[in-house]
Amino acid sequence: MTDIANSFGLLRLPDSIAFGDGCRSSIARTVATLGNRALVVCDPFLSSTEAFIQLLKELEVLEVAVTVDTQVVPELPVSVVEEAIDRALQARPQVIVGFGGGSALDLAKLIALGLAHGTPLNRFYGENQVPGPVIPLVAVPTTSGTGSEVTPVAVLADPDRELKVGISSPYLIPRAAVVDPRLMVGAPPAVTASAGADALVHAIEAYTSNNHSPNWQDTLPVFVGENLLSSSLALEAIRLIGLSLRNAVRDGQDFEARSRMAYASLLAGMAFGTAGTHLSHAIQYPVGALTHTAHGLGTGMLLPYVMQALLATDAQRLADVATALGVAAGTTEESAQNAIDEVAAIMADIGLPTDLATMGVTESDLPRIVELSLSVRRLVTNSVIEPTEENLHRIVRAAFDGDRTALNPLRTAASNESETKK
Ligand SMILES: NC(=O)c1ccc[n+]([C@@H]2O[C@H](COP(=O)([O-])OP(=O)(O)OC[C@H]3O[C@@H](n4cnc5c(N)ncnc54)[C@H](O)[C@@H]3O)[C@@H](O)[C@H]2O)c1
Ligand SMILES: [Zn+2]
Incomplete structure (x- = not known):
């Protein structure tokens, strides 16, 4: 049972979160309460959809002057973002709406930042x-995965940096999130798979992230690690994704599965937005830069390996994941292994690659992947696995070989401490 007396909880969230079929009709009113000049950042693919045209009509009825920007590109190069900020300066919006996948929402966040505090970013x-x-930002996701509608982070690409960069600050949390699963129904299977896989990674990494009491008198880090509030949300997200990700990918019209994924992705975003993520994300950064593959494809492929590496020291939390996924059986260790096997099965069933080689990584890339992963300190220190070159190398090597059995046991900060005390 959780020891609440010796734990802590922290969540930072939008002022309002709306979820459900039809809640998209609340977007215009929500926007109007924040200002009467709006910039709407919309994924180009979605700008001709009925739902988006309806939103523009509703804003007009409420006398909100609207400028639409559809120049959203995946990976968000910083030059594209800064040009969008320059265009937005002329519109002088009082409120910004992000309408689309994670790329559109992150662009909206970065424009909101640039307008308030200037460039360069x-x-x-x-x-x-x-x-x-x-x-103020109203975030309307059309994919189920990034959780960007509730998180304090935006990700972009800067040619001066080898890896994508994150801007993380509680000030980037959207003021309102409107999550209507009807908007996700058209997403193609590949997007549903990579975004949905990322949502599962967010939930499991938030649940298994480091647990260290914050120093409440200091400015808190943006990501404080696993805590009571994030964990409840993460477990429910894991349960729902286990029930529905395969179906959402197999049949995009399955509205029950779409709704569960939209809700789970929201919960996972709420969880990792405060707890943070860890090694699958740290290793995906260089893998994504090398292979130009979707974020969720890499994090989802890596997750079973990271979980396997956790087994030696974090069996209890992995067993909790097994319970959420409905595969707990036998001892704590057996349940933990079942959780890992089930996650690997989900990833394979939705068509994700099962190893780094299939993603286009070559053996000679491995040392650089390890080095760059270790440089993402915020993520590697949020794992209970000690961030040494040796530990990272073993995970990356196993993921390259497609061999999880090579991974036990790994050293952790806790095991090292107890050895020093001996
Ligand atoms: N800010 C965060 O908290 C956070 C977290 C994780 C990932 N990210 C970032 O999010 C981005 C990935 O976002 P994503 O997975 O949502 O993909 P995306 O926004 O890049 O969109 C992928 C594709 O799906 C299409 N699409 C989106 N919604 C659709 C719909 N309803 N119907 C049909 N097509 C649709 C888009 O046009 C695009 O072609 C990455 O850049 C990643 O770094 C951000
Ligand atoms: Zn992610």
């Missing part, structure tokens, strides 16, 4: 570098 890279509030 590289001043804000990293954690807690945003100096104050940004233009």
